[in-house]
Amino acid sequence: MTTSPLRRNTLKLSLLTLILMGFVLSGCSGEGESWNGKDISGLMPGLEFELTDGQGRPVTADQFDGKIKLLYFGFTSCPDVCPTTLQKLGQATESLPTEAQDDVLTLFISVDPERDSPERLAAYVDFFGNGIVGLTGKESQLRQLAKRYRTTFGYEEPDENGNYAVSHSSAVYVFDREGKARLLIRPDLGVEEIRQDLIALAKADT
Incomplete structure (x- = not known):
């Protein structure tokens, strides 16, 4: 029996996630700030990219300096994980104190x-x-x-209508105001846990 491309990509993503989790856990000393997400300070490269925004304009990472950035890979045809994650991140951000809401930005990067x-x-x-x-x-x-953030994505073969699925990571990477990688938000974290981490990071960066 052969394994479909999507299945192979899914297995690859799972393996990469396990490797990343082990890397993160081995790098944490247990000292300092207590987080609900995984502390990846010093374990991931800073935020850096050259992409295109929703108006077709070129955008670089440094244009978002001064804000806390939540980076998430996905695609608009995603049936469940992407909308659930974006809704959760939106709720966590909107529940922040008013003065902190403008300091947090979610970057949704489509891999499709x-x-x-x-x-x-x-x-x-x-x-x-x-x-x-x-x-x-x-x-x-x-x-x-x-690849910079140790993940990947893949495409399934299109069906007779041209529709296809895309496999991608479900992790959310959090970068501080200077673009340094600070946290990895797992899919199992709730809105309140994410909110607590964002408030703590905002305070630590002031």
Whole structure:
């Protein structure tokens, strides 16, 4: 029996996630700030990319300096994980103290540039509220960025209608105001736990 490309990509993502978790756990000393997410300070490279936003404009990571950034890879045709994650991040951000809400930005990076035009991406992120920026780019750029954060993505073969599934990581990477990697938010964290981490990080960065 053969294994489908999507199944192989899913297994690869699972393996990469386990490796990443082991790497993160081995790098934590247990000292300092207590987080609900995984502390990845010093274990991941800083935020760096050149992509395109929902208006078709070129965007670089340093344009978001001064804000806490939540980076999430996904695609607009995602049936469940992406909308659930974006809704959770939106709720966590909107429940922050008023003065902190403008300091947190979610960067939703589509790994499906074939279908996710800038216009479609902009309409998609707008549905989930303020404070979410949709970004995408050429597949080569997206693969380079995914590799930078030790993850990957893959495409299933299209069906007779041209529809296809995309496998991708479910992790959310959190970067501080200077673009340094600080936290990894697991899918099992709830809105309140994410909110607590964002408040603590905002205070630590002031």
